[in-house]
Amino acid sequence: STQRGFYFARRSRGLATLKPQTSLFSPLDAFPERHIGPDDHEASQMLAKIGYNSMEAFIEDTVPPKIRISTTTVNNSSIPAFSESQLHARAKALGGQNKPFKSYIGMGYHAAVVPPVILRNVMENPAWYTPYTPYQPEIAQGRLESLVNYQTMVMSLTSMDIANASLLDEATAAAEGMVMAFFSTHQKRRTFLVDSGVLPQTLAVLRTRAKGFGINLVVRDAKSALKEQALRTDLCGVLVQYPDVNGSIRNFEALAESVHSAGGLVVCATDLLALSMLKPPGEWGADIVLGNSARFGVPAGYGGPHAGFFAVTDALKRKMPGRLIGRSRDTTGQSAYRLSLQTREQHIRREKATSNICTSQALLANMAAMYAVYHGPAGIQRIAKKVHGFTQVFRSAVEAVGYTPENKTFFDTVTLNVSSVAGSADAVHSAAAAAGVNLRRIDDARVGVTFDESVSPEDLLALINVFTTVASASSLTMANLKQPEAPAIPSALQRTSEYLPHPVFNKHHSETEMLRYIHHLASKDISLVHSMIALGSCTMKLNSTSSMIPLTWPEFSAVHPFAPYDQVKGYHTVIKELEEDLCKITGFHSATLQPNSGAAGEYAGLCVIRAYHESRGEQHRNVCLIPLSAHGTNPASAVMAGLKVVSVQVHPDGNLDLADLQAKAEKHKDNLAAFMVTYPSTFGVFESGIQDACKIIHDNGGQVYLDGANLNAQIGLTDPATCGGDVCHLNLHKTFAIPHGGGGPGVGPICVAEHLAPFLPSHPVMPVKGDQAIDAVSAAPFGSASIALISWAYVKMLGGQGLGDSSKIALLNANYMASRLSGHYTLRYKNEKGRVAHELLIDLAEFDKSAGLKVTDFAKRLQDYGFHPPTCSWPIPTCMLIEPTESETLEELDRFCDAMIQIRKEAEDIIVGKQPRDNNVLRNAPHPISAIASTEWNRPYTRQTAVYPLPYLLEKKFWPTVSRIDDAYGDINLVCDCPSVEELAS
Amino acid sequence: STQRGFYFARRSRGLATLKPQTSLFSPLDAFPERHIGPDDHEASQMLAKIGYNSMEAFIEDTVPPKIRISTTTVNNSSIPAFSESQLHARAKALGGQNKPFKSYIGMGYHAAVVPPVILRNVMENPAWYTPYTPYQPEIAQGRLESLVNYQTMVMSLTSMDIANASLLDEATAAAEGMVMAFFSTHQKRRTFLVDSGVLPQTLAVLRTRAKGFGINLVVRDAKSALKEQALRTDLCGVLVQYPDVNGSIRNFEALAESVHSAGGLVVCATDLLALSMLKPPGEWGADIVLGNSARFGVPAGYGGPHAGFFAVTDALKRKMPGRLIGRSRDTTGQSAYRLSLQTREQHIRREKATSNICTSQALLANMAAMYAVYHGPAGIQRIAKKVHGFTQVFRSAVEAVGYTPENKTFFDTVTLNVSSVAGSADAVHSAAAAAGVNLRRIDDARVGVTFDESVSPEDLLALINVFTTVASASSLTMANLKQPEAPAIPSALQRTSEYLPHPVFNKHHSETEMLRYIHHLASKDISLVHSMIALGSCTMKLNSTSSMIPLTWPEFSAVHPFAPYDQVKGYHTVIKELEEDLCKITGFHSATLQPNSGAAGEYAGLCVIRAYHESRGEQHRNVCLIPLSAHGTNPASAVMAGLKVVSVQVHPDGNLDLADLQAKAEKHKDNLAAFMVTYPSTFGVFESGIQDACKIIHDNGGQVYLDGANLNAQIGLTDPATCGGDVCHLNLHKTFAIPHGGGGPGVGPICVAEHLAPFLPSHPVMPVKGDQAIDAVSAAPFGSASIALISWAYVKMLGGQGLGDSSKIALLNANYMASRLSGHYTLRYKNEKGRVAHELLIDLAEFDKSAGLKVTDFAKRLQDYGFHPPTCSWPIPTCMLIEPTESETLEELDRFCDAMIQIRKEAEDIIVGKQPRDNNVLRNAPHPISAIASTEWNRPYTRQTAVYPLPYLLEKKFWPTVSRIDDAYGDINLVCDCPSVEELAS
Ligand SMILES: Cc1ncc(COP(=O)(O)O)c(C=O)c1O
Ligand SMILES: Cc1ncc(COP(=O)(O)O)c(C=O)c1O
Numbered sequence A, B: 001s002t003q004r005g006f007y008f009a010r011r012s013r014g015l016a017t018l019k020p021q022t023s024l025f026s027p028l029d030a031f032p033e034r035h036i037g038p039d040d041h042e043a044s045q046m047l048a049k050i051g052y053n054s055m056e057a058f059i060e061d062t063v064p065p066k067i068r069i070s071t072t073t074v075n076n077s078s079i080p081a082f083s084e085s086q087l088h089a090r091a092k093a094l095g096g097q098n099k100p101f102k103s104y105i106g107m108g109y110h111a112a113v114v115p116p117v118i119l120r121n122v123m124e125n126p127a128w129y130t131p132y133t134p135y136q137p138e139i140a141q142g143r144l145e146s147l148v149n150y151q152t153m154v155m156s157l158t159s160m161d162i163a164n165a166s167l168l169d170e171a172t173a174a175a176e177g178m179v180m181a182f183f184s185t186h187q188k189r190r191t192f193l194v195d196s197g198v199l200p201q202t203l204a205v206l207r208t209r210a211k212g213f214g215i216n217l218v219v220r221d222a223k224s225a226l227k228e229q230a231l232r233t234d235l236c237g238v239l240v241q242y243p244d245v246n247g248s249i250r251n252f253e254a255l256a257e258s259v260h261s262a263g264g265l266v267v268c269a270t271d272l273l274a275l276s277m278l279k280p281p282g283e284w285g286a287d288i289v290l291g292n293s294a295r296f297g298v299p300a301g302y303g304g305p306h307a308g309f310f311a312v313t314d315a316l317k318r319k320m321p322g323r324l325i326g327r328s329r330d331t332t333g334q335s336a337y338r339l340s341l342q343t344r345e346q347h348i349r350r351e352k353a354t355s356n357i358c359t360s361q362a363l364l365a366n367m368a369a370m371y372a373v374y375h376g377p378a379g380i381q382r383i384a385k386k387v388h389g390f391t392q393v394f395r396s397a398v399e400a401v402g403y404t405p406e407n408k409t410f411f412d413t414v415t416l417n418v419s420s421v422a423g424s425a426d427a428v429h430s431a432a433a434a435a436g437v438n439l440r441r442i443d444d445a446r447v448g449v450t451f452d453e454s455v456s457p458e459d460l461l462a463l464i465n466v467f468t469t470v471a472s473a474s475s476l477t478m479a480n481l482k483q484p485e486a487p488a489i490p491s492a493l494q495r496t497s498e499y500l501p502h503p504v505f506n507k508h509h510s511e512t513e514m515l516r517y518i519h520h521l522a523s524k525d526i527s528l529v530h531s532m533i534a535l536g537s538c539t540m541k542l543n544s545t546s547s548m549i550p551l552t553w554p555e556f557s558a559v560h561p562f563a564p565y566d567q568v569k570g571y572h573t574v575i576k577e578l579e580e581d582l583c584k585i586t587g588f589h590s591a592t593l594q595p596n597s598g599a600a601g602e603y604a605g606l607c608v609i610r611a612y613h614e615s616r617g618e619q620h621r622n623v624c625l626i627p628l629s630a631h632g633t634n635p636a637s638a639v640m641a642g643l644k645v646v647s648v649q650v651h652p653d654g655n656l657d658l659a660d661l662q663a664k665a666e667k668h669k670d671n672l673a674a675f676m677v678t679y680p681s682t683f684g685v686f687e688s689g690i691q692d693a694c695k696i697i698h699d700n701g702g703q704v705y706l707d708g709a710n711l712n713a714q715i716g717l718t719d720p721a722t723c724g725g726d727v728c729h730l731n732l733h734k735t736f737a738i739p740h741g742g743g744g745p746g747v748g749p750i751c752v753a754e755h756l757a758p759f760l761p762s763h764p765v766m767p768v769k770g771d772q773a774i775d776a777v778s779a780a781p782f783g784s785a786s787i788a789l790i791s792w793a794y795v796k797m798l799g800g801q802g803l804g805d806s807s808k809i810a811l812l813n814a815n816y817m818a819s820r821l822s823g824h825y826t827l828r829y830k831n832e833k834g835r836v837a838h839e840l841l842i843d844l845a846e847f848d849k850s851a852g853l854k855v856t857d858f859a860k861r862l863q864d865y866g867f868h869p870p871t872c873s874w875p876i877p878t879c880m881l882i883e884p885t886e887s888e889t890l891e892e893l894d895r896f897c898d899a900m901i902q903i904r905k906e907a908e909d910i911i912v913g914k915q916p917r918d919n920n921v922l923r924n925a926p927h928p929i930s931a932i933a934s935t936e937w938n939r940p941y942t943r944q945t946a947v948y949p950l951p952y953l954l955e956k957k958f959w960p961t962v963s964r965i966d967d968a969y970g971d972i973n974l975v976c977d978c979p980s981v982e983e984l985a986s
């Protein structure tokens, strides 16, 4: 019969790292074979295509022999491989070591209630967590809309004129606020006053940041300090916390007037939930309002990731850091969202940057926005009233048994003096611990208690009875708890204005509607669930399910960042192991996970270098050499660390101009602090002179900062230490598989050589390093700790062998593509052996003249082929930077190359005059469905040619939802919203 | 400034069951407000629109007063409401009461390893779990393709000619096989031989089924039994298990020849994983091959849901039960998948049905198919070799310390005689329990041990050491475990033929590729994430995330159905509470969750009725009255239960012809067994005569079977007991929010009056009821136990109040739609007050004459409007049956009505001759993108009119991926692949 006797597949897949089981006892779910796209057979095909008969021969030609490391440095002995199920079991076991105490610590962190529909359909949905930053708005309208919801929510609750689409956390947002205040006085006034009610972690980050900018930070009771004329004349701004760290809601109206009359700005750190009941800062005179939006449905996650919010008055909008989404129009006049970069300072050519923010917290901002959509104004008000009401009940109950509330006003926090009842705070903390709850530790006499949405009546009762027990009073029952009659907020501070009236916040309240809204938005966005996203310098690889799963387990997600160390042993094992593995991989001595992004890592690394120089009495070293090809965050970070940026020339092929480096290093040798360099370079070049370059710096007293964004090219082959660096950051959201989340979260750990280790950042609440440590760079001691789990799982599941194989295949994939495309496009760089690194730079300059085509035209046309365009116009304005990563199969690489080659043919038609220069498939790209649905069709090509230029598109195509968004509205050609070296070099 | 001073929303949502918090201590995450679509405001708008000023007045007119129940029967006292987080906590606590023993019990159930990418992106993805059965192939190509993968996988591994798209479980699949064998001899031969190596639960289900059909079941060693001539002459078939229950792999080649020469069919129950190493049944003469495919990545789930597979030879394909997907073509000639019903017996007019299968196990079949796609032939072989290898290691190790393996051949199972070493099996079971493992309990002397993919080397060692300890031998270490050199399968029984050579099983092996394949298929299918699916009689309501989440927790998903009761206390609480709540809701005394679908519930209920009659010495009662309007499964189930179907007339308005009922009941009074009736009727009618009808039956000695598919109209208002029934089934996958899974799973519990309770089905391995119980109707004691969690959560979260409100809003939504549509379409039925029940039947007959339009044209055109069509041509060929459910908001109802009304206008254009009868938007519907992308456009309407007939479609539209699939290939007008009463009435 026809169906019988099936033949075997001609070939079955057997990946580089997947051999037939050699042992019956080796696990069947080894991760490398699932992570790495090409199999053995494909790899040999690709090697053959580029002229090699072995991987080793190819690597010899690709990675400079001088910097190669021993094959034993990163292998399965140094980093053993766990299978997917082994990793799962290990994560479960470690999760079990985190003790699930109920937290009343507060201090800006709360146990969020994540609406299940958002948890599963946003946070756990690869369609939401794998996309890139929405630089290609035609294929990103979904999350752009959601980010606009986020901005709107922040504006509405704060009553401010404009808000951005998130910053890294509350503390760094406060630092951005301070710097804005400083620059608003043209750096003439150096005093920034911080009220003593501000969160300690915010203060620590301000201290670090003030140092770099030379700001004079004064921490005092703001009201009294403002009476001093000396302070007033040098005042650039004031930061207040509303409600403050101890829970008080203070009326800052007079203070705001006083600051304004002194010529400073009012910066207010606040809480979005409280603002649903409190008079919003925008109504009492704040100029800048910021905070953490995590309370809106984002898990505590031992510190993050969370979206910091940031809103300003209209007058300040052009100075605001971070990404801003705006409403615009496409070529047909249809309304469309896009990144509005042009209004903000980083995109205005200026001598100095004030912010380096690039990766932000898009995914978490989207979760918070969805929370507001789901609850709406009425729901948010109910939640706020409950939180406030529980606080009232608690406060009365403990007051009744003798405790003394210190704050007269409050929203959700009570600071109690316990000494008269309990003797010391310790007695209360011990009783609390015995009951499985954490309170805020303030001092010997006082404890803090903060309520959140997650507290149940039973929790409340249990908490109250911790206090009654310590007071030797009789325990209460539910029946004893009296409902307050009215909120206890002073009437002058009660909110009277409305919020969130927009339709989007008032219709998706049934789960069905919410589900559909979430999926409808997701359907507009291209992500890794659709096709390869070959973004040079961004390393969009597989974000595996098995590395994502533990993240949303409560044992990891529901942990307060200031929980006592003995409750977070599981987390600490994860952090320690990841730090150790990153050190093995980079060749360095120590690491910190505190920075929340690559740029934050750069900044932290430079601060460490400065501290090192300072420890040697060389605080005057303040020059930072940066090649012109550097990513814009490099010079921005240098400026923030108080360094003077000096540019170093780059050869047209991407290599550093060593002579120029030598000259500049010598010229600045007395003040040389650091050299920042990306390796392989931003051109995708393994420069053979890297060690020489580093030697030049060291010889002139400087330290080498290696930007590790391109580490994916290196693992197991070379490492930053061997290249000559002293410190590097890694983008865990690139090389180590944390998903990009549509523009964040990120983690930017830094790894340092032994001599820099003492200076790694500490934390004011949970000190993490020794006494030479610099102050905190992020709000949480371990930054966005929860997602470190992803990279930990990634490293453990690949093991040393898989990590090395990944880098090799990443190099092979890029070189295969270079080979396929090079007959058709101008490859900007190859080494002497004809090899590129893990990415390739193609130059489209020629088409401007020959066909009137710009990079953007090629990029938009790629959308029609179902692909997200590669990085455009960076690091060279006329180029595309293509990085396939190891996770893409040969078939997918070929599909992308086929598309690029077909587009080249389309360009040829224009060059030879077969198609007009001003009305062709590239210039008119992308073509959404609405374009071909129109009755009229006046174009010199068919609808078929417009939308199905290659046959594979008939089966699988991603459709842009709008046509090209008018260039006049923005700078879509930028990689990140960060300035170039030239713009920044002073 | 412009952004300040936002005004409040004009109205904010406040659902029927969501009032502002009356108590500070009531939870904020009450479920009813999320589940029910319309809010208070919308509800009053709708009531006003249909002429009422109160809900109660509306209900008075809608539900016959005589059958109304007290408002205290179903309220928050009788069924208290849990909030979403309270339910979560309760589920966690109950999960904690299930003890996670490692199971080696086997017997057809295994601990599956679900690939994480499939777990998260299929099983936990609403895009996969919320769609309906793919009766509308143009918007279901994704899961149709996946089901074809499933069929192909089964065919390839079994080496059979054709396979269906799943049955309910292995035992019912075996029963279907037996019945096919019986009918293949035209019911002339009544002996069906079951080999003693068959699983006990299969045997139990066969016993139940044999009884109904009057089959003579002989359980013997098949080989020896076949020597008896008497048996041979009456033989219709033989069932063998391969490998058998004790693990032996027997060579059935000679047996098959012998059966064939006797004129019977060979039915083989088998294991897909074993078949990757064993000579497949298709190669040694099996005619029918079946089993459970759950081992391919579907969790054990305490018994299910799992996909039973079923494959046959080409000669039998037209007799095969269940759904079959085939490849076909659309109007443009593009290849497309669809349900190929016409080749199978249920759709051939015949006097008697032999199967009632309707809801099957699509979601689980898709998971199993995706598992095969992910692993491919090489991966599956590795898994099989590991399982077999571990079995070899275990067997040698325990043999070495004195245990006696009884089976000479084996794949994954060893039956050990332990008496010489351990005295009795009990000693071994106690030692096993102490080590946290379960073994198969056989008898005093023997234990069974079965291996699966999930067993780690450490597990294996621990298991071996249970046996060494009992034997007082020294414990082994990993170093003692010797890898076998070669498989231990007799060479004559080794597989030599290839399997799964098809490209789909040989390319999606990286996680990235797998992820993209899963999402690509999902992108072709409409589901509840897109828009309302108003399928009459199918109740497509919200499948809430919070009810789905516990399902994939290991404490519920990784439990073997034969685990000792003391290890499953959590499950038993869930089952008991759900049964009790269903009894409160139906007014009955007892319930069982064993049936795996509504149809299986019908069958079980009728068997219970028969057992009841038998207990009273009235086994002759064998007539079943069924109205002509009944769902096709009703008569099919009756036939299976050995009943003679007698049809009862129905008035054109849908009401039962009580006179005819009376006449038939009296005519058959001596033999009247049962009356089956759906309430509200399949016309969407609350017949006021229901109690009279039931009385007629009771007066004539019959029992009333109430088909509860429409229970969603009743809760808190009336109940099946009050209506006069003795037994009813409920479709938990309709009323109780188990998602439809694209065609299953389902749960069809039956609830019975006290006099029937003693007869509820038991189970041979885990007896669940008293000694009058009928034999099992499903393989697992509690059927698809894991998904009962969903309904349990649903009931608990709505509470009595929310359940009642849901029914009220379901009625209101349907009546609102009836009102909006009635000016435009002919409403087939309204009661004397002008009300319909929870669904409405519109008759499109008139358009055939006036415009040449059939129901299908309207249905396909609805696809162009982004909607899944309602139930078509059932229960009346010219009608659509529209059921909105309570979860849809007024906005969505309006959107659907707008679409219907616009289509009516389009029809008008044809009627008045503005558009041609043979070439118009309805006849040409649906219009996929490819249709409007064509260069040519010869249609008498524009592309815009074709695809964007209403403005909302510009923002949100679901695109069919193919054009209409040729009618000549099938029966798209059927509701389920089940025969009508007329076809079945004998
Ligand atoms: C070379 C390089 N350095 C630094 C960064 C900044 O990293 P992040 O976006 O995480 O701040 C990037 C980001 O694209 C980069 O490509
Ligand atoms: C009235 C009625 N009865 C019975 C059934 C059969 O239920 P199931 O598909 O779960 O077997 C259905 C299914 O649509 C139905 O509508």
Ligand SMILES: O=C([O-])O
Residues within 6 Å of the ligand: A125, A127, A519, A522, B127, B519, B522, B523, B529
């Ligand atoms: O994510 C979705 O597949 O909709």
